[in-house]
Amino acid sequence: MSEHPFDLVIRGGRVVLPDATKQIDIGIRDGLIVALDEDLGEAHREVQAEGRLVLPGGVDTHCHMDQQPWEGKSTADDFNTGTLSALCGGTTTVVSFAMQMRGQSLRAIVEDYHERAGPKARIDYGFHLIVGDPSAEALREEIPGLIAEGCTSIKIYLTYDGLKLDDYEVLNVLDLARAQGAMVMVHAENDACIRWLTEKFIAARKTQLRYHEKAHSEIGDREATFRAISLSELIETPILVSHVAAGGAVEEIRRAKARGLPIYAETCPQYLFLSADDIDTHDLSGAKCVCTPPPRDKSNQPAIWTGILDGTLEVFTSDHSPWHYADKIAGGPNTPFHRIPNGIPGIETRLPLLFSAGVNGGRMSLQKFADLTAGAPARLFGLHPRKGRIALGADADLAIWDAARSVTITNSALHHNTDYTPYEGQTIKGWPIMTISRGDIVWDDGKVLAEPGRGQFIARERPFPPQQALSKVLAS
Numbered sequence: 264m265s266e267h268p269f270d271l272v273i274r275g276g277r278v279v280l281p282d283a284t285k286q287i288d289i290g291i292r293d294g295l296i297v298a299l300d301e302d303l304g305e306a307h308r309e310v311q312a313e314g315r316l317v318l319p320g321g322v323d324t325h326c327h328m329d330q331q332p333w334e335g336k337s338t339a340d341d342f343n344t345g346t347l348s349a350l351c352g353g354t355t356t357v358v359s360f361a362m363q364m365r366g367q368s369l370r371a372i373v374e375d376y377h378e379r380a381g382p383k384a385r386i387d388y389g390f391h392l393i394v395g396d397p398s399a400e401a402l403r404e405e406i407p408g409l410i411a412e413g414c415t416s417i418k419i420y421l422t423y424d425g426l427k428l429d430d431y432e433v434l435n436v437l438d439l440a441r442a443q444g445a446m447v448m449v450h451a452e453n454d455a456c457i458r459w460l461t462e463k464f465i466a467a468r469k470t471q472l473r474y475h476e477k478a479h480s481e482i483g484d485r486e487a488t489f490r491a492i493s494l495s496e497l498i499e500t501p502i503l504v505s506h507v508a509a510g511g512a513v514e515e516i517r518r519a520k521a522r523g524l525p526i527y528a529e530t531c532p533q534y535l536f537l538s539a540d541d542i543d544t545h546d547l548s549g550a551k552c553v554c555t556p557p558p559r560d561k562s563n564q565p566a567i568w569t570g571i572l573d574g575t576l577e578v579f580t581s582d583h584s585p586w587h588y589a590d591k592i593a594g595g596p597n598t599p600f601h602r603i604p605n606g607i608p609g610i611e612t613r614l615p616l617l618f619s620a621g622v623n624g625g626r627m628s629l630q631k632f633a634d635l636t637a638g639a640p641a642r643l644f645g646l647h648p649r650k651g652r653i654a655l656g657a658d659a660d661l662a663i664w665d666a667a668r669s670v671t672i673t674n675s676a677l678h679h680n681t682d683y684t685p686y687e688g689q690t691i692k693g694w695p696i697m698t699i700s701r702g703d704i705v706w707d708d709g710k711v712l713a714e715p716g717r718g719q720f721i722a723r724e725r726p727f728p729p730q731q732a733l734s735k736v737l738a739s
Contacts, residue, residue: 269298269306271702276312276663279319279629280653281638289317291659294701299655310697310704312663316629319637320355320660320698321614322651324391324416324644325448325505325529325580327606328359329379331372338606339585342383343715344680345610348583350386350705350713351678352611353662353695356641356650356721357386360418362393364425369394369405373414377720384718386700387660389646391416391448395426397436407443413722415645416446418505421487422454422555433494441500444725446644448503449491451512452556453483461601470599472550473543476557478601484556485511492519492526497736501525501727503643506582508534508556510566517575527643529578532609532616533558534567537685547598550591552685554584555605571635572627578643579617579635583610585681608681612672614662619691623666645723663697670694678711 271291278287278299290298290306328345330338340348342359349357361376363369369392376390392406392414406417419436420426428436440447460478464470488504492515495502504516507530519526537558542549552558570576584606592598614636621627627635633652641651649658669692670676674684698706705713 268304271308271310271659272303272306273310273312273317273661273663274303276315276317278317278653279633281630281633284629289653289659289661291702294659296653296655296657296659299653310663315696316664316666317653318353318629318662318664319633319651319653320662320700321353322356322637322640322646323349323354323581323583323610323613324358324578324640325531326357326359326583326610328357329376330360330362339587339608339681340583340679342380342388343385344678345583346383346385346388346718347711347713348611348677348679350698350700351711353614353664353698354610355386355660355662355698355700356388356646357610358389358391358416358644360393361390361414362395364395366396369401369409373409380718380720381716383715385705385713385715386718387721388718389721389723390414391418393418393426394436395420397428397432402435402439406439410443410445410725413720415444415723415725416448418448418450420450421491422450422452422457427454430490430494433491434498437494437498437500437502441498441730444727444729446501446503446726448505450505451484451487451491452479453487456480456483456486465599465601470597472547472553472600472603473539475553475600475603476539476542476559479555479557481509481511481559481563484509485515488512488515492516492524495526496524499735500730501527503527503529503578505529506531506534506556507567507570507576508559508563510563513566513570513575517570520575527578528570528576529580530567530571530576531580531582532613533582533607533685535564535620536616536689538564541685547592547596550598550603551588551683552607553591553600553603553605554582554607568626572631577635577639579613580640581609581613583608585679587681588683607685608679609685611677611679612684612686615670615691615694616686618664618693623692643726645726646721650721659699659702661699662695664693665696666693668692668694668696
């Protein structure tokens, strides 16, 4: 008998490592992966994984939980139900948004989010800083202090009243991010285009749901993406373009990468598995698919797939932003498109949708899938090497998959606190049947084993080295 048995051994699964897939055992002790080999010794607990895949637990770096009221309404999921839904879908780490709007203290917002998340989160979590008011005080004191405490990413918006920044403010935020080594995420839509088109449609009494997609034009996505890249190039600091929906935006990102710029990008399930057709319904049921940027015409989907497969889009996240359907259509049967809250649920279905179409669909390798959904987000947002990979010394965050399981998605089988899923009735192949977070089995094929509050706040590292020197433009 071994003097120091493992706490847990996962035996005989096909383990998806960063560079290979091997049939080996995984030994876990004190929440960490401490052995990767064949025929490991005894353990206090064993999981038989023969015939199953063992993948890194998903890392979802774009989700909204327990968000403060937006236009008088709150998101449907708090950190309890949001992280519950995540872990049931194979995700073990989430990074949610602490949202500051004009006139608010970002420090107070983050402190409030700690109070909201600490007693509720079932898996590990972090916070992005949504900067909606980059005042001199926030830039000088609040943001650097919060970055030092492990909130090492900033999100900025080029649209939305109360959140949108002008170009001058964007440059100030990018300059701070350069000095601090933080990642900046950009919601890249052209605000003036949206406002102008919306006003024209409303004046013409074109208020049906389909005009949501038309008001948020693909041209506006492309322009805002190009502008964000240009401002990033001027300051010489990396950015990540969030939730890329349109082929034109993919082209702008690809051109920037070809010039050697540190531009990163993510996309989401709604841009592969939904389309503008799902919004354009005779009744208001299409409101269930309203988000921004909206699902585009299906002609954009090949460009999104190509962007994923050629590395233009490194990250695949959920942008889980759940609303109850009743809140979506609170204005009644004639609710105009511009009064419907933006956002859809998807944290539990993110991984299975991509696995089914990507891996089982023959489009991508297991390594590519694992990197899109765990490895790359961990690296880009300061969670590496602790999260996002199966490796010695990493947290034992794992998902065991039945790659052949056929599942028809129904909202009744999901665990979010929302009364619908936009993917209702879609049949997919492949589903995570067990989720392990820091060595604890938190989901066992229908049984939830994680209690609220077991999740830990992860103070993330700075993803880039701070650059105190002036950019070449200023130094010339």
